[in-house]
Amino acid sequence: MNKKIAVLLGGTSSERNISIKSGYAILDSLLKSKLNAYPIDTRDYSMTELKQNGFNQAYIALHGKGGEDGSIQGFLQYLNISYTGSGIMASSISIDKFRTKLLWKSRGLLTAPDIYLSKKKNIDSIYSTIEKQTLKLGFPIIIKPNKHGSSIGITVISSVTKLYEAINKTFNYDDNILIEKFIKGKEYTVSILGQTVLPIVHISTKNAFYDYNAKYVCPSTQYVCPSGLNPIQEKKLKEIALLAWNTLECCGCGRIDFILDNKDQFWLLEINTIPGMTNRSLTPMSAKAAGMSFDELVLLILKMNEKYV
Structure with missing residues (x-):
């Protein structure tokens, strides 16, 4: 059966603009791959109409509230529409920094006091x-x-x-x-696809920390991938990232941010269960370093959601 894919984007969160950029990058890629995909801005569209309009698959490009908090995941499961990314529980916990940290600390992982x-x-x-x-x-x-x-x-x-x-x-x-x-040190981000850890990105910014401007505006922000970590550090960071990922029972694609302090310890910052897919986004950068094109990444994320059908 030919799948009709709804690329869910926009929404009403404070990350709406980034979501629109991610969503249309994903949409263009799906169309390039000859798939039957359409943009759906959840702010302006009655989600109850997805099923009656023939959609049977959803590619979630919503960031923040309404996209990463388990609410859209629950609604899609109720409609029996498959979707990308983590499930209801993992999404709702991961967006909650405090409760995420409680679970990570229970596994002996380092998070800031x-x-x-x-x-x-x-x-x-x-x-x-x-x-x-x-x-x-x-x-x-x-x-x-x-x-x-x-x-x-x-x-x-x-x-x-x-x-x-x-x-x-x-x-x-x-x-x-x-x-x-505030943990001082070098910042790294680790993208995960299923149970595969992609090449690590080292982030360098002149700002006090990797803030909104550093992420989306500042041209001086630098990204190095592969990260430049020595083999022991890299192995250690990948193991921590996978443990943090599995502790929350995440699946599909996600990204975890870290700080490496001056005592050679990795501190967990936060997790993104719907990582950005813009031209400045870090998960596509990691995938590229692993030899994967943006289009291949988009298709792989889509394929991973078939278990929800």
């Missing part, structure tokens, strides 16, 4: 406690929304004087936030 804050609590009444806890972490610290990607809403601060301003700013993006010890 943190403080978890919820807007639902009376923040004003516990600011003094937060200040004491933050001082224990030690500056600099990084404050991030718990369920956002693309480094949106993240702030790095070096003194307590900026703490409350940064907390309030981050609460504009999410009702739950993380205050983490």
